[in-house]
């Protein structure tokens with residue numbers, strides 16, 4: 001035999017789906033993932049507990065806890081007036097640094113990296129039956145890029161166009177540790193999660209299933225609201 005099979009597998013590289021939309025597979029180490037899951041558990045404990053936001057009277061299947069600003073359909077407030085009226089946790093400095101590193105490593109230019117000061121994060125939890133319909137992230141007053149981190153079970157992420165929620169779109173798998181950035185010409189692209197793939201979370205990522213259940217998926221999106229106060 002040749003040594004063909006001894007070559008390490010091709011390293012995973014960033015790929016640009018569309019102008020400004022970059023997928024970086026395996027961006028977070030397992031240790032970083034597990035650490036973030038630990039932080040997530042503290043956020044869900046309050047003062048504003050994780051909850052399913054209500055859209056036109058219907059609870060979303062995804063549950064969300066926010067940092068910095070509280071998102072409710074379709075606005076940001078400091079107090080979670082649709083939950084318990086408490087003020088949300090502050091946006092952590094480590095996440096600003098992580099957001100800048102994400103932009104840099106996704107290939108964004110230096111001036112955009114240094115100007116990037118995300119002030120809100122939506123931390124979503126998906127159980128194996130949760131989904132997120134096609135939508136635009138447009139409750140922010142700036143068009144600064146969105147930085148998205150995924151941990152736990154993989155999902156099928158649908159990334160579409162800026163005009164409407166229908167084709168053309170690309171379905172890709174977001175796995176534990178992946179980074180996805182969408183800014184520039186892709187900032188207002190419609191996107192959603194069509195399904196979660198149970199039992200695909202890697203050992204050591206910090207999300208473990210219990211009693212035969214799958215681990216679920218955490219997704220964190222950092223954003224710059226452009227809001228004062």
Ligand SMILES: O=C(O)CCC(=O)C(=O)O
Nearest residue numbers: 122124137157193219221
């Ligand atoms: O879970 C994801 O990957 C996307 C989440 C999302 O689009 C959102 O929170 O607005």
Ligand SMILES: [Fe+2]
Nearest residue numbers: 135136137191
């Ligand atoms: Fe979104």
